[in-house]
Amino acid sequence: MITLHSIQEALAEFVATSPLNYVTEQMALVPEDVGQRLYDAPIVKIGAADDPLWEALKAPQAVGELLRTPKEWMAEARSVVSYFAPFSDFVVDGNRDATAVGNGWLYARVEGQAFLTEVNHFLERWFAEQGVKALSPYASAEFKYVFEAGTCEAVENKSLSFTSNWSERHVAYVCGLGTFGLSKGLITERGVAGRFGSVVTAAPLEVTPRPYSDIYEYCSMCGACARQCPGEAITLAEGKSHPKCCAYVNVMREWYAPRFGCGKCQVGVPCERGIPKR
Ligand code: SF4
Ligand code: SF4
Numbered sequence: 001m002i003t004l005h006s007i008q009e010a011l012a013e014f015v016a017t018s019p020l021n022y023v024t025e026q027m028a029l030v031p032e033d034v035g036q037r038l039y040d041a042p043i044v045k046i047g048a049a050d051d052p053l054w055e056a057l058k059a060p061q062a063v064g065e066l067l068r069t070p071k072e073w074m075a076e077a078r079s080v081v082s083y084f085a086p087f088s089d090f091v092v093d094g095n096r097d098a099t100a101v102g103n104g105w106l107y108a109r110v111e112g113q114a115f116l117t118e119v120n121h122f123l124e125r126w127f128a129e130q131g132v133k134a135l136s137p138y139a140s141a142e143f144k145y146v147f148e149a150g151t152c153e154a155v156e157n158k159s160l161s162f163t164s165n166w167s168e169r170h171v172a173y174v175c176g177l178g179t180f181g182l183s184k185g186l187i188t189e190r191g192v193a194g195r196f197g198s199v200v201t202a203a204p205l206e207v208t209p210r211p212y213s214d215i216y217e218y219c220s221m222c223g224a225c226a227r228q229c230p231g232e233a234i235t236l237a238e239g240k241s242h243p244k245c246c247a248y249v250n251v252m253r254e255w256y257a258p259r260f261g262c263g264k265c266q267v268g269v270p271c272e273r274g275i276p277k278r
Helices: 004-017 089-093 103-129 152-156 168-175 224-228 242-256
Strands: 043-048 079-086 178-180 186-188 194-201
Touching: 004 043, 004 079, 004 103, 043 168, 079 103, 079 168, 089 103, 103 194, 168 178, 168 186, 168 194
Parallel strands: none
Antiparallel strands: 043 079, 079 194, 178 186
């Protein structure tokens, strides 16, 4: 029988043992980084494929009309499994400088994101072994992400130029993993520093509760992420400016090519490793 616990156990083992979750000699910027782990064991939550919030995500102020609901991805969908993979201490602690991006953060943004695609494929195989179909929209050939890298002004018109047909953070919100913060990261019980993934499945799984009703419920609005942002992209009054963040990250693309990253709004903040106290 497939349960939240059995999914979480399978994911924990894959993340602990996959060589793709560790810095290799080929990718290491310095020899001391070889063998360091990128992600800790994921936390998992389960949403219903017919939750009315999926349709609500098509609103322009959410993901936009390009978004496909779980049943639009897979007609027989019954559940959605969403996970949060926290960055390891190596990744987070190495990114505490005010501006310099840590090696671990750079690996996690590039090779680490490719690893999460493998995690999604692992989940598809794992469900298939249990005799049930599962599909990762993000890892499928039909995933569509509309964003012209380098044209930060285009992000202003979000519904046309910065949207996708599956958004892992919004999926995580629907499934009960956490709520958004001022920095637009999703704050989970393990904090904001990490990445998300998901699969849609035909398995009728027990849905986990969504213990919040407001999209910013877990954010204390302390403003620490705004004070730390080197791109001056976050303000308490207006939240995060995607064009300003994008422009700053593009500078980091030049500094750290072929990798990139920033993440100063996710480290050294009260929501780094948990839900902040108000
Ligand atoms: S640092 Fe403070 S204001 Fe920013 S997202 Fe975290 S809790 Fe919210
Ligand atoms: S990623 Fe960097 S530039 Fe973008 S909002 Fe966070 S701290 Fe600011």
